[in-house]
Amino acid sequence: MLLKILRTAALSLCLPVLVNAQDAGFDSPSIVILGDSQIPFGSGPVFLEFFENIKTHCPPTPAQAQNLEVLADMKVAVIGVRSTSLHSWTARMGRAKGAICDVDPKWKVNAGTYGFINTTGNKYKQIGQGDAYQFCKMDKSAFETMFRPDYYNPKLILLSFLGNSAKRWAEDYETAREDVEKMNAQLPAGTACIFMTTAPSYSKKITDLRIKAQANVKRAFAETGSSCSFVEGATPETVAANQGNKHYFRVNSAGKVKDPYHPNTKAAKAFFMIEMDDICTAVYDQIGAAMPEG
Numbered sequence: 001m002l003l004k005i006l007r008t009a010a011l012s013l014c015l016p017v018l019v020n021a022q023d024a025g026f027d028s029p030s031i032v033i034l035g036d037s038q039i040p041f042g043s044g045p046v047f048l049e050f051f052e053n054i055k056t057h058c059p060p061t062p063a064q065a066q067n068l069e070v071l072a073d074m075k076v077a078v079i080g081v082r083s084t085s086l087h088s089w090t091a092r093m094g095r096a097k098g099a100i101c102d103v104d105p106k107w108k109v110n111a112g113t114y115g116f117i118n119t120t121g122n123k124y125k126q127i128g129q130g131d132a133y134q135f136c137k138m139d140k141s142a143f144e145t146m147f148r149p150d151y152y153n154p155k156l157i158l159l160s161f162l163g164n165s166a167k168r169w170a171e172d173y174e175t176a177r178e179d180v181e182k183m184n185a186q187l188p189a190g191t192a193c194i195f196m197t198t199a200p201s202y203s204k205k206i207t208d209l210r211i212k213a214q215a216n217v218k219r220a221f222a223e224t225g226s227s228c229s230f231v232e233g234a235t236p237e238t239v240a241a242n243q244g245n246k247h248y249f250r251v252n253s254a255g256k257v258k259d260p261y262h263p264n265t266k267a268a269k270a271f272f273m274i275e276m277d278d279i280c281t282a283v284y285d286q287i288g289a290a291m292p293e294g
Contacts, residue, residue, distance in 0.1 A: 092140060113133075179217070199233055203243070
């Protein structure tokens, strides 16, 4: 009995406390964007601006404008958690879940957040701490905890991942398929959903691996019958824009690229300009499909 009590106490120290969202007065965003460290390193503000001004970036037809009313309040939440990928959000235990829920030992924060859920002026947050970040519950995945009935209830979900699963997906299609199947099972049914792979890197070697991974995960979305729209982030145009372009990446004092993985905000703006038609098409396809008949 004593051992059981100690084990329970230890687990409670490892996992952030889950609060009741209704008691905390939590108001769900209507658009939720989840991604990895590309969000705090550059794309977060661009995601936020794009979706807060969706009518400007994606001028709607009359029918599309009517469907767009489901997102009329434009409450956008953007969350990027470093070292995460799709399977981090569906894992119920282990290292993959820990990438979301474990407190960063050095910085004490592991995410960058923007928009409706963060009005503090400090983009850095630790998942599990704060009313808007209660995604960590024992034996439940982050998706299962986040999208419970009394918490996040978005009208549109956009997932943006690739880099941290590049080797995992490039080397094994079945693993990519398994990750997508778990996602299909855990996202809220009937919710508009877009999956967009992240922007290309500075390095050809890194990008070549990601393109192979992208092909496998795209195939998995098609073959599992996922209701999410799939948008390729690595295209000939986006690769040409980023690869070898040091102006789109952080450099050291000598002018040499020191981080080939994370495009900066300037790069993110260019990426969205290139990808705009595909993103807009995905948005209108998804919200049109999610609208109730009649």
